[in-house]
Amino acid sequence: HGSMTHQYKPYEQIRIVKDKYGNAAKQNATMLTLVRNEELFDMLQSIQQLESRFNRNYQYDWVFLNDKPFTEDFIKQTSAMVSGTARYGIIPYEHWSYPDYVDAQKAKEVRESRHFSNVAYGSSESYRHMCRFNSRFFYKHPILDDYQFYWRVEPSIEYGCDIMEDPFKYMIDNKVNYGFTLTLTEFPKTIPTLWETSMQYFEQPEVKEQLPPVEESLLSFISDNGGLSYNLCHFWSNFEIANLDFYRSPVYEAYVDHLDRAGGFFYERWGDAPVHTIAVAKMMRASEIHLFTDISYKHTVAGSCPLDDAFRQKARCTCDPGTDWAITSGSSCNIKFLEVSHQPAMADFEKYRD
Numbered sequence: 001h002g003s004m005t006h007q008y009k010p011y012e013q014i015r016i017v018k019d020k021y022g023n024a025a026k027q028n029a030t031m032l033t034l035v036r037n038e039e040l041f042d043m044l045q046s047i048q049q050l051e052s053r054f055n056r057n058y059q060y061d062w063v064f065l066n067d068k069p070f071t072e073d074f075i076k077q078t079s080a081m082v083s084g085t086a087r088y089g090i091i092p093y094e095h096w097s098y099p100d101y102v103d104a105q106k107a108k109e110v111r112e113s114r115h116f117s118n119v120a121y122g123s124s125e126s127y128r129h130m131c132r133f134n135s136r137f138f139y140k141h142p143i144l145d146d147y148q149f150y151w152r153v154e155p156s157i158e159y160g161c162d163i164m165e166d167p168f169k170y171m172i173d174n175k176v177n178y179g180f181t182l183t184l185t186e187f188p189k190t191i192p193t194l195w196e197t198s199m200q201y202f203e204q205p206e207v208k209e210q211l212p213p214v215e216e217s218l219l220s221f222i223s224d225n226g227g228l229s230y231n232l233c234h235f236w237s238n239f240e241i242a243n244l245d246f247y248r249s250p251v252y253e254a255y256v257d258h259l260d261r262a263g264g265f266f267y268e269r270w271g272d273a274p275v276h277t278i279a280v281a282k283m284m285r286a287s288e289i290h291l292f293t294d295i296s297y298k299h300t301v302a303g304s305c306p307l308d309d310a311f312r313q314k315a316r317c318t319c320d321p322g323t324d325w326a327i328t329s330g331s332s333c334n335i336k337f338l339e340v341s342h343q344p345a346m347a348d349f350e351k352y353r354d
């Protein structure tokens, strides 16, 4: 690939600045979306949801990233719906291609192998670039240099309640560095060696001494046997609000570099969700990690709904608490999280639990 020239510069395609009629005080933060041009209408749905439930009162910026240039139509239609400044960035080629230590031919054989034929996205090449980008490169995009916190937003999501409090402000006031709404268990076939590769890194003495004490970490959320093996629990990263300084730290940087050199983004199908989760659980104190039980968020198979009747009225919710993923799905790890982190559940949790 070294000999090809790419038109992927400048990294910022266009910035559409809105007249601000600001009311609420804003934090140093942005909405962040990786998306394809073909997903325009699913993206408009997401923007409409988050703007009407939250962002119209704040006008946070919205950063859109793409491995290909955005079309004029995509830019026109999405920027018209965003209340804050809309920025469109192109991903540098080095962040969406094979590194020289990965064998692209072997990666192809893996994708075509029987092992992956019945695994979700098992045969997809672009999905692997996407997961690797979301694991080790998104925070390096130059546009993100302007922000400290991001809120990840995908196409085809729903917010079922008004968001009553600015989550960025909540996180900053409470020293929270990673926030989520939903958890799932990973398909084991996608990550055969992720755990051992991760532990090889985290168990090095010079890394260990930079981590919080194990008792203060969230290791018990991701391992049921003191770190011997992974229980597959992960924060569903299509919703996440986090502090970019966490990823910018040398410990995270070296972790994802170590993972990348092991090749599992391509030779297996490592997702950014388990990668973020393992890093967060090892590197942060449990008190820095927050489950937003008061945000109703839905994407494809899973959705959350606040289990507090009075709150749902106040927040004009349309979600059905009886369908809340945490209490209806055997593959949610939210209850485990509440237990190990000692975070309180919402007021009517017991009423809906069974």
Ligand code: GDP
Pocket (backbone or CB within 6 Å): 033, 034, 035, 036, 037, 039, 065, 066, 067, 068, 126, 127, 130, 153, 154, 155, 238
């Ligand atoms: P899933 O949530 O794991 O089913 O994966 P998605 O298909 O929803 O992809 C995750 C996110 O990455 C979404 O925001 C997609 O729009 C985005 N995405 C996935 N593949 C690509 C790609 O090839 N190019 C770009 N620009 N975005 C992608």
Ligand code: MN
Pocket (backbone or CB within 6 Å): 154, 238, 299
């Ligand atoms: Mn998705």
